Amino acid sequence: MKLPTLREVGTEAKLLLIGIPVFIWTMVPIYHMFLFAISPKEDAFSGKLWPDHPTLNNFSIVFHQQHYFLRDFWIQFWNSVVIALSAGALTLLIATAAAFSISRLRVPGGRWVMNLALFTYFIPAAFLAVPMYRTMGNYGLLNNHWSLILAMVTIASPYAIWVLKQASDKLPVELDEAATMDGATTLQLFRLVYVPLMMPSLVAIGTYAILLAWNEYLYAFLLLSKDTEITLPVALGNFLAADDSPWELLMTTGFIYALPPAAIYYAFKRYMVGGLTAGAVKS
Amino acid sequence: MAITLSGDHAIPSPPLSARLTTPQVWGIVLLAPYLLVFLAFVVYPVGYGLWLARHPASYVALWHDPIFARAAVNTLIFLLIGINVKMLIALFLSGFFAQQRTWIKWLSVLFILPWAVPSIPTILSVRFMLNPEWGVINQLIFKFTAEDGPNWLNDPSVALGMAIGVHIWKSLPFWTLILMTGRLAISHDLYEAAEVDGASWSQKFRYITWPSMQTLYITCTLLSMIWTLGDFNSVYLLTGGGPADLTHVLATLGIRYLRLDQLSLAMASIVCALPFVLPLVYFMMKRLSR
Numbered sequence: 001m002k003l004p005t006l007r008e009v010g011t012e013a014k015l016l017l018i019g020i021p022v023f024i025w026t027m028v029p030i031y032h033m034f035l036f037a038i039s040p041k042e043d044a045f046s047g048k049l050w051p052d053h054p055t056l057n058n059f060s061i062v063f064h065q066q067h068y069f070l071r072d073f074w075i076q077f078w079n080s081v082v083i084a085l086s087a088g089a090l091t092l093l094i095a096t097a098a099a100f101s102i103s104r105l106r107v108p109g110g111r112w113v114m115n116l117a118l119f120t121y122f123i124p125a126a127f128l129a130v131p132m133y134r135t136m137g138n139y140g141l142l143n144n145h146w147s148l149i150l151a152m153v154t155i156a157s158p159y160a161i162w163v164l165k166q167a168s169d170k171l172p173v174e175l176d177e178a179a180t181m182d183g184a185t186t187l188q189l190f191r192l193v194y195v196p197l198m199m200p201s202l203v204a205i206g207t208y209a210i211l212l213a214w215n216e217y218l219y220a221f222l223l224l225s226k227d228t229e230i231t232l233p234v235a236l237g238n239f240l241a242a243d244d245s246p247w248e249l250l251m252t253t254g255f256i257y258a259l260p261p262a263a264i265y266y267a268f269k270r271y272m273v274g275g276l277t278a279g280a281v282k283s
Numbered sequence: 284m285a286i287t288l289s290g291d292h293a294i295p296s297p298p299l300s301a302r303l304t305t306p307q308v309w310g311i312v313l314l315a316p317y318l319l320v321f322l323a324f325v326v327y328p329v330g331y332g333l334w335l336a337r338h339p340a341s342y343v344a345l346w347h348d349p350i351f352a353r354a355a356v357n358t359l360i361f362l363l364i365g366i367n368v369k370m371l372i373a374l375f376l377s378g379f380f381a382q383q384r385t386w387i388k389w390l391s392v393l394f395i396l397p398w399a400v401p402s403i404p405t406i407l408s409v410r411f412m413l414n415p416e417w418g419v420i421n422q423l424i425f426k427f428t429a430e431d432g433p434n435w436l437n438d439p440s441v442a443l444g445m446a447i448g449v450h451i452w453k454s455l456p457f458w459t460l461i462l463m464t465g466r467l468a469i470s471h472d473l474y475e476a477a478e479v480d481g482a483s484w485s486q487k488f489r490y491i492t493w494p495s496m497q498t499l500y501i502t503c504t505l506l507s508m509i510w511t512l513g514d515f516n517s518v519y520l521l522t523g524g525g526p527a528d529l530t531h532v533l534a535t536l537g538i539r540y541l542r543l544d545q546l547s548l549a550m551a552s553i554v555c556a557l558p559f560v561l562p563l564v565y566f567m568m569k570r571l572s573r
Contacts (some may be wrong), residue, residue, distance in 0.1 A: 018379050019390055026394050029452065032419065033408040035475045047422025094320060097313035107310030112320065118571060120325050122564040124513020125536035127556065130541050131332030133323065135337040138331075139323075154324040157317060162571070215401040218515045218538070233403045237520070240407075247411050254404025265399035266392075 008232075021043040036251030044248040058252040067249055069239050072227050079224075080231040080257075082146055087152035087213035092206045095157045099164035100194055104176055105186070114165060121158035121186060126153075126218060133222045147223040148231070152216060156209040167201040168194070211261050232257045336550035345551050350539075354531040354552075357443055358512070361532050365447045366507050369455055376455075377462035378492070398456040407521040410436070413445060424462060439529035442522045446530060450517040454510070458503055466492065466497040502570055509563050512556065529533055 003013075035051065036044045037058055043051035060066075065073045098117075102110035132151055133142075141147035171194075179193050195202070217233040224230045230238075236257065239250040312468050345351045353518055397405065412418045413435040421432030436442045473491045482490070515534040518524065524531040531539060533556045540549035 003305070004358075015379070015384065015387070017548075018376075019387065020380075022376065022394060023390060025452070026397060026456075029405045029408045029412070031395055032412055035402055036408070036411075045417045047417070047426070049419075094316045098317040102309040103312035105306045106312070107307060107314055110310070110314065113314060113321075115568060116321060116325075119564060120321070120567050122509055122567050123560070124509060124534065125515040126515040127537070127553045128325075128328065129515075129551060129558070130537045130546075131328035131335075133541065134335070134546070135324065135328040135331060150320070150324060154320055157320065161317065173289070179313045186306045190313075215403075217403050217520075222538075222541075233401065236403050236407065240523075247417075251404065251408060251410060254407060258400040258404050261401055262396065262399050262483040265395075 023231035033251045033255055036218045036248045037255040041246070041248050044251075058248050059256070061249060062252050062256065067246060069235070069242075069246065070249065070253065071254065072235070075228050076230055076232050076235045077256075079145065079229065080233075082147050083152070083231060084210045084214040086145075086149045087156065088147065088206050088210035090153045091156040091160050091209035092202060095164055095205060096138065096195070096198070096202065098157070099168055100190055102161070103165045103168040104171075104194060109175075117158035117161050119158075120154070121162065122134065124231060125155050129218050129222055132219065136223055142225055143224055143229055145224070145229065146218055148216070149213070151219045151223060152209070152213040155219075156212050160205045160209060163205060164198065164201055168198060171197055172254055194254075200271055206265060207268045207271065211264060214261055332550045333554070335547050335556045338547060341547040341551035342555075344548060345555065347506055348548075350528045350531060351552060353529055354536040355555075356534055357530060358445065358532040358534075358556075361450070361518075362449055362508060362511055365450050365511055366504060368447075369451045370458060370500065370504050370507065372451070373458035373462050373503075374496075376459045377466050378488075380459060380463050381466050395456045395460065397453050398460075400540065402453055402516045403520060405453070406516060409445070409452075410521050411447055417530075436522055439526060442526065443518075443530045446518045446521050449521055450511065450514055451548065453517065456505070458507060461503055462496065465496050469495045479485050502567075505563055505567060506548065509560065512560065 002197045035049070038056065039048075040053060040055055040057065041050040043053065062070055062073055065071050075089045098113070100106045102114055115117075132154075136142050136147040136151070139147075139149070175193055175197075176189060179189050184192065215233070216231075217237065220231045220235055221234045224234060227235075232253070236250060236254055240251075307475070314331040342457050343524060380387060380394070401508050415421055415432065415437070418435075422436075424430065424432035433441065435445060469492065474487060477487050477491060514532075515538070518532050518537070519535045520532060524532045525536050528539070533552060537549045537553050
């Protein structure tokens with residue numbers, strides 16, 4: 001066995017000197033959340049780094065909705081699921097159609113639409129929130145899930161269209177030409193050639209839109225207010241309304257709420273990193 | 284537009300339907316859903332918002348509102364410190380994570396967590412850590428020094444600093460990942476040649492890494508500026524704009540006015556940010572649309 005040289009040990013030590021602070025910095029808020037989720041109330045509030053009596057009781061309270069703040073937990077969870085999936089599906093549908101139209105069919109004015117979409121993408125969503133709230137009020141959609149779904153589609157689709165357009169520009173034109181020569185109609189071209197070839201990007205974009213909608217807080221709390229209509233993040237924010245909030249339950253609910261997006265992220269990481277980071281910043 | 288219309292000017296135009304080929308008709312049909320969404324949920328709200336912000340009186344009222352002035356200053360501090368610190372650390376860490384080590388690979392999987400999980404629970408978790416009585420930080424301070432720790436979120440400048448910290452915690456992984464992609468794209472031969480010539484670490488950075496990454500770095504900084512400007516969660520969920528509305532930024536101020544039912548002020552405060560946002564948006568659009 002070859003012993004590491006002094007220099008190698010030195011490099012490794014330097015790397016560890018960076019790595020350990022990075023690890024601590026990253027994990028502390030998440031560990032703190034996890035710690036609260038498995039702590040009984042007395043332990044959580046005593047500043048211990050590991051509870052004396054770790055318990056899953058908090059999860060049971062949340063799942064059985066045994067607290068005033070949690071009485072609508074399951075319906076709020078369901079609202080989050082429905083809104084995230086609908087926003088994802090709708091974004092995918094609208095953006096794929098638009099990207100196909102702009103990139104493959106070279107529709108007149110397509111470039112112009114692309115620029116408008118990009119413009120929307122770069123306007124911070126928080127700035128659009130106030131007018132969006134008023135607009136949804138004018139459309140009579142406030143307190144209706146559609147308002148949040150449509151708002152999320154509006155915010156997600158510009159980036160979706162842009163990424164999909166970039167990806168589909170890379171497909172060779174000859175494919176379309178060959179298919180058309182063989183007598184494929186435009187819709188067949190879309191269904192049988194375009195969509196299968198674009199699958200990796202479509203997965204990335206679908207995931208992106210679902211995560212965006214699932215994580216959204218600002219629009220959700222503006223547009224939805226009834227306890228049985230709101231999504232989980234709004235319910236979490238509502239915990240703060242009371243001075244003596246049950247923080248261990250808040251953190252437990254937050255932990256449950258954070259699990260699905262983390263799982264989705266890691267499951268689709270392959271697609272996300274390839275499809276999104278390449279598109280996110282093109283230098 | 285140019286594709287169909289160029290050269291059509293001399294001949295009298297036949298009816299629209301005859302000029303368009305079938306794929307083009309399909310193109311319009313497929314583009315229509317997005318255009319509808321755009322008209323209903325971007326054009327109309329923006330137009331309506333600008334219309335609400337039309338009164339000069341709103342701007343006078345804003346000018347006289349000390350909270351607005353404070354929010355504007357806070358926003359500048361937030362941007363200046365938040366973005367530069369974040370991007371410099373990201374640049375540094377992108378080099379760290381580009382190292383080929385198994386444990387660094389594993390660390391990078393964990394490192395992405397702040398970006399992968401929603402911000403609400405984690406920010407609230409930080410908020411409780413900073414609780415002066417029950418938070419773990421002050422309890423540890425008390426345990427070791429037998430003195431009470433500071434009331435973190437009750438001092439406006441500390442609270443704003445904490446909000447910046449939360450913002451950095453949340454978005455650092457994303458930018459590190461992006462910069463790492465840029466770093467990995469640099470040819471390894473360059474570094475090997477530099478190694479042979481006996482270049483130091485700083486020389487390698489100065490003459491190889493930085494020249495290949497500066498465009499990417501600047502693009503990232505600008506993009507991050509736009510997104511940081513719209514960061515509502517870091518401030519709102521950590522401090523709620525408090526104490527005494529002294530930690531608001533422009534992103535949360537609009538919502539504050541909305542809650543006070545001062546709609547025209549809400550819109551006016553957003554309009555005030557536009558001269559700053561629009562050049563950035565224009566620049567980014569030029570970068571991204573070929």
